[in-house]
Amino acid sequence: MTRAYNFSAGPATLPEPVLAQAAAEMLDWRGSGMGVMEMSHRGREFDEIFARTELRLRELLAVPAEFKILFMQGGAIAENAIVPMNLSRGGVTDHVVTGLWSIKTRQEALRYGEAHIVASNAADGAANHTTLPAPATWRLSANASYVHVCSNETINGVEMHELPDLRALGCDAPLVMDCSSHIGSRPIEWTRVGLAYAGAQKNIGPSGLTLVFVREDLLGHALPFCPSAFDYAVVAANGSMYNTPPTYSIYIAGLVFEWMAAQGGVAALEQRNIEKATLLYDAIDGSAFYTNRVAREARSRMNVPFFLPDDRLYAPFLAGAEEHRLLQLKGHKSVGGLRASIYNAMPLAGVQALVTYMREFAQRHG
Amino acid sequence: MTRAYNFSAGPATLPEPVLAQAAAEMLDWRGSGMGVMEMSHRGREFDEIFARTELRLRELLAVPAEFKILFMQGGAIAENAIVPMNLSRGGVTDHVVTGLWSIKTRQEALRYGEAHIVASNAADGAANHTTLPAPATWRLSANASYVHVCSNETINGVEMHELPDLRALGCDAPLVMDCSSHIGSRPIEWTRVGLAYAGAQKNIGPSGLTLVFVREDLLGHALPFCPSAFDYAVVAANGSMYNTPPTYSIYIAGLVFEWMAAQGGVAALEQRNIEKATLLYDAIDGSAFYTNRVAREARSRMNVPFFLPDDRLYAPFLAGAEEHRLLQLKGHKSVGGLRASIYNAMPLAGVQALVTYMREFAQRHG
Numbered sequence: 033m034t035r036a037y038n039f040s041a042g043p044a045t046l047p048e049p050v051l052a053q054a055a056a057e058m059l060d061w062r063g064s065g066m067g068v069m070e071m072s073h074r075g076r077e078f079d080e081i082f083a084r085t086e087l088r089l090r091e092l093l094a095v096p097a098e099f100k101i102l103f104m105q106g107g108a109i110a111e112n113a114i115v116p117m118n119l120s121r122g123g124v125t126d127h128v129v130t131g132l133w134s135i136k137t138r139q140e141a142l143r144y145g146e147a148h149i150v151a152s153n154a155a156d157g158a159a160n161h162t163t164l165p166a167p168a169t170w171r172l173s174a175n176a177s178y179v180h181v182c183s184n185e186t187i188n189g190v191e192m193h194e195l196p197d198l199r200a201l202g203c204d205a206p207l208v209m210d211c212s213s214h215i216g217s218r219p220i221e222w223t224r225v226g227l228a229y230a231g232a233q234k235n236i237g238p239s240g241l242t243l244v245f246v247r248e249d250l251l252g253h254a255l256p257f258c259p260s261a262f263d264y265a266v267v268a269a270n271g272s273m274y275n276t277p278p279t280y281s282i283y284i285a286g287l288v289f290e291w292m293a294a295q296g297g298v299a300a301l302e303q304r305n306i307e308k309a310t311l312l313y314d315a316i317d318g319s320a321f322y323t324n325r326v327a328r329e330a331r332s333r334m335n336v337p338f339f340l341p342d343d344r345l346y347a348p349f350l351a352g353a354e355e356h357r358l359l360q361l362k363g364h365k366s367v368g369g370l371r372a373s374i375y376n377a378m379p380l381a382g383v384q385a386l387v388t389y390m391r392e393f394a395q396r397h398g
Numbered sequence: 399m400t401r402a403y404n405f406s407a408g409p410a411t412l413p414e415p416v417l418a419q420a421a422a423e424m425l426d427w428r429g430s431g432m433g434v435m436e437m438s439h440r441g442r443e444f445d446e447i448f449a450r451t452e453l454r455l456r457e458l459l460a461v462p463a464e465f466k467i468l469f470m471q472g473g474a475i476a477e478n479a480i481v482p483m484n485l486s487r488g489g490v491t492d493h494v495v496t497g498l499w500s501i502k503t504r505q506e507a508l509r510y511g512e513a514h515i516v517a518s519n520a521a522d523g524a525a526n527h528t529t530l531p532a533p534a535t536w537r538l539s540a541n542a543s544y545v546h547v548c549s550n551e552t553i554n555g556v557e558m559h560e561l562p563d564l565r566a567l568g569c570d571a572p573l574v575m576d577c578s579s580h581i582g583s584r585p586i587e588w589t590r591v592g593l594a595y596a597g598a599q600k601n602i603g604p605s606g607l608t609l610v611f612v613r614e615d616l617l618g619h620a621l622p623f624c625p626s627a628f629d630y631a632v633v634a635a636n637g638s639m640y641n642t643p644p645t646y647s648i649y650i651a652g653l654v655f656e657w658m659a660a661q662g663g664v665a666a667l668e669q670r671n672i673e674k675a676t677l678l679y680d681a682i683d684g685s686a687f688y689t690n691r692v693a694r695e696a697r698s699r700m701n702v703p704f705f706l707p708d709d710r711l712y713a714p715f716l717a718g719a720e721e722h723r724l725l726q727l728k729g730h731k732s733v734g735g736l737r738a739s740i741y742n743a744m745p746l747a748g749v750q751a752l753v754t755y756m757r758e759f760a761q762r763h764g
Contacts, residue, residue: 036431040438043645051425051433058421059414065402065723067417069604069650072406072726105471105606106627109641113625143623233642238435240471240606240644257509257623259479261472275475276599278606278644279409284435357431360438 037382040360041186041335041373042213042233045382050287068283073276081279082272085286092289092298093215095245096222102244102264103272103282107231108133108212110262111242112140115208115227116147117258119178119250126150126176126205130192131161131185132366133210141180144255148173153190161188164330167196176205178226184214184332186234187364189324189371191332195224206250214334215243216292217376218302226250232281234334235375237288241281292376301376308374308383309333315387321394339369345397346370356389358382403748406726407552407701407739408579408600411748416653434649439642447645448638451652458655458664459581461611462588468610468630469638469648473597474499474578476628477608478506481574481593482513483624485544485616492516492542492571496558497527497551498732499576507546510621514539519556527554530696533562542571544592550580550698552600553730555690555737557698561590572616580700581609582658583742584668592616598647600700601741603654607647658742667742674740674749675699681753687760705735711763712736722755724748 038045061068064077071078086101095101106114116125122145127138129152141147150172151165172179179198184191191214198207206226215230227246233239246264254263261267261275295301313331316322316338324331324338340346346362349370353361363369374383404411427434430443437444452467461467472480482491488511493504495518507513516538517531538545545564550557557580564573572592581596593612599605612630620629627633627641661667679697682688682704690697690704706712712728715736719727729735740749 034429034431035426038432038436040432040436040441042642043436043438045436046433048425051435055421055424058424059401059417063400065400065725066404066406067412069417070404070406070409070411072409073605075406075726105473105476105644106625107471107641110471110625110627113627117623117625140626143625231642233645238644238646239439239642240647255623257483257621259472259476259483259509260506261476261479275473276408276597276605278471278604278647279599280604280646281606281644359431360441 034357036357036359037378037385038359039372039374039378039386041364041371042231043239044234044373044375045377046237047288047291047377050284050291053287054284069280071279073273073279078279081283081286085282085289088286088289088293089243092292093220094222098248099222099245100248100251100268102246102267103277104242104244104262104267105240105278107233107239107242108210108229109136111210111229111244112137113143114262115180115229116141116144117262118254118264119208119227120145120255121177121253122255124148124173124176126173126179128165128170128179128181129154130164130182130190131188133185133187134180134182137180137182137210148176150179161185161190162325162330163327164190164192167201170201172201172203172205178206178208179203180208180210182210184211184334186213186335186373187367189326189332189335189337190330191334193329195221197224206247214332216298216301217305217334219298232285234373235377237285238281240278241285304380305333305374305376308378308380309336311380311383311387312336312372312374315390319390319394321398322390334375335371335373337363337367337369337371348397349393352393353389356385358386358389400723402723402725403744403751404725405738405740405744405752407730407737408597409605410600410739410741411743412603412650413654413657413743416650416657419653420650435646437645439639439645444645447649447652451648451655454652454655454659455609458658459586460588464614465588465611466614466617466634468612468633469643470608470610470628470633471606471644473599473605473608474576474595475502477576477595477610478503479509480628481546481595482507482510483628484620484630485574485593486511487543487619488621490514490539490542492539492545494531494536494545494547495520496530496548496556497554499551499553500546500548503546503548503576514542516545527551527556528691528696529693530556530558533567536567538567538569538571544572544574545569546574546576548576550577550700552579552701552739553733555692555698555701555703556696557700559695561587563590572613580698582664582667583671583700585664598651600739601743603651604647606644607651670746671699671740671742674744674746675702677746677749677753678702678738678740681756685760687764688756700741701737701739703729703733703735703737714763715759718759719755722751724752724755
């Protein structure tokens with residue numbers, strides 16, 4: 033068995049000890065005679081797994097007591113509809129456009145009411161979506177039920193390094209954020225947040241699980257056509273078991289949370305993420321060969337898109353990377369080029385191996 | 399490691415070879431350097447897994463070419479909303495009530511239009527939901543967009559052993575069926591079906607995956623507020639990858655399909671299921687101790703609820719069963735008593751062990 037370094041944007045690499053433990057427990061979870069996949073979601077064994085997973089998550093991210101944590105399905109794309117069905121009351125929602133994910137969110141919100149673009153980084157320079165519009169410039173609506181941001185744009189490699197403080201902007205609407213691709217990579221300023229959601233398949237676990245953190249006072253206003261299974265108040269009242277939850281994905285997420293705690297928690301992981309991102313961006317910026325087009329203050333620590341000086345070099349770069357066991361480095365089709373996703377589970381050694389390969393490749397082709 | 403016999407109604411026991419293979423491939427799928435959970439859903443490795451899984455499923459259930467197979471999320475409870483959002487056009491839907499699942503389905507459909515109860519087995523005898531209303535007695539609406547049945551009621555243990563032929567009843571509406579808890583246990587008469595859906599967590603794999611089989615002519619009529627991620631036409635046009643699908647659950651389903659093929663396919667599994675169910679029902683009927691309240695012609699081959707002659711005996715029965723490594727036999731709270739779910743993956747030896755224990759228990763306490 034040879035594990036590669038896997039730079040996929042999601043589903044993405046997971047910590048090896050998590051996978052090893054899952055494999056060891058696959059046929060028999062701790063003497064229960066069943067694998068986790070086979071357990072009733074209402075049995076005492078899964079109860080224990082679920083309670084521990086939620087508790088660990090609450091500890092790791094310091095989630096305040098007034099936030100419910102919901103374990104849902106459908107990923108961020110489903111949440112893009114589920115959020116307005118629960119929070120918009122059919123009225124105005126505000127949207128900060130910073131890349132392809134926030135654009136998708138706003139398009140879906142148009143089904144449920146007026147979805148205003150209050151700021152945008154489209155056509156912001158040599159390339160689209162490479163800066164962050166300053167919160168002071170956002171043209172917030174007086175009557176929006178919430179303000180939506182995507183705090184890390186997986187495709188464009190743009191990250192909000194500080195969450196906007198809407199109250200300081202004179203806005204009472206809650207902030208709603210899609211933090212799918214950097215959840216768990218740094219602490220969250222919960223006092224600035226009303227609702228946060230995240231597909232699990234980047235920093236948390238397998239695809240098919242969505243985490244929703246919602247402040248309790250926002251519950252209970254679902255539109256009449258909102259499916260029961262996606263009504264936050266129903267999901268919360270039933271402890272995420274109104275419908276059968278994705279039990280195995282929750283178990284894997286729980287193992288990842290244990291691993292995160294063993295790494296020293298989110299603050300320690302953030303330091304390592306800074307170190308990894310600095311190494312990669314320095315390698316790009318320090319070369320006359322590679323380029324990253326994102327403004328420095330807006331660069332994502334998780335997703336690093338970069339480009340070669342000649343389009344004919346992409347095929348040999350990717351083939352050589354595979355030979356070096358550096359996988360899934362092709363950029364998203366809408367941006368092109370290359371992209372390295374370096375989530376929590378990517379070790380520093382993986383980024384070092386990538387940087388070493390990049391230097392060799394640049395020397396040969398520069 | 400000691401595997402128990404696990405009679406959970408779902409999530410439920412899976413074939414041991416499936417779990418063993420999943421464990422062996424957890425850290426490295428066939429030399430790719432990645433586990434399946436870590437693969438991009440758009441990469442060539444997962445493409446191969448997905449294509450093979452869909453093909454195997456189509457072969458096993460002889461799904462005709464005019465049916466799309468969609469891999470979705472949210473289980474049957476989410477589908478109870480997603481089906482009317484896609485098919486009802488806001489009008490009338492017909493519902494055959496045969497137990498708690500079809501009741502839930504009808505309640506959810508009320509959000510989207512008139513949901514008529516056209517037949518019901520409530521209050522049909524000594525206990526509720528123990529018979530099947532004959533199709534000739536259904537009071538079908540002239541203008542329903544579909545007729546819904548739950549072809550196997552997991553909680554009540556009632557199964558339609560033949561699907562209704564709506565055309566023979568003079569009805570042109572498509573049949574929509576929730577077949578979550580017996581899909582794959584017997585062949586499906588597709589000429590009688592417009593749409594079938596099934597949560598995976600009984601006969602197929604882990605919870606968090608929903609299979610939808612939909613006749614192509616029914617696509618394209620979603621209500622305007624239907625989330626994109628749940629619009630069948632969008633999901634079909636994107637090959638179930640409009641949002642990130644539950645990749646690991648699909649992989650496990652694929653391994654289960656390979657196992658089913660190796661067992662001789664669905665017809666062979668049906669024979670084994672008949673054998674297992676006959677053994678268990680005979681043990682119940684042949685005793686003066688155990689009772690099953692469902693009419694013989696309506697009895698489920700998958701879910702067998704049964705009762706003891708004295709309520710004080712349930713605790714010792716369940717404790718003794720656990721000692722014999724016979725797990726999760728407690729009945730659903732709405733029905734009470736005991737329930738043995740004996741899906742495809744439950745070996746004959748498991749049912750034999752249960753029957754042996756039941757005989758011993760009856761001798762001691764009868």
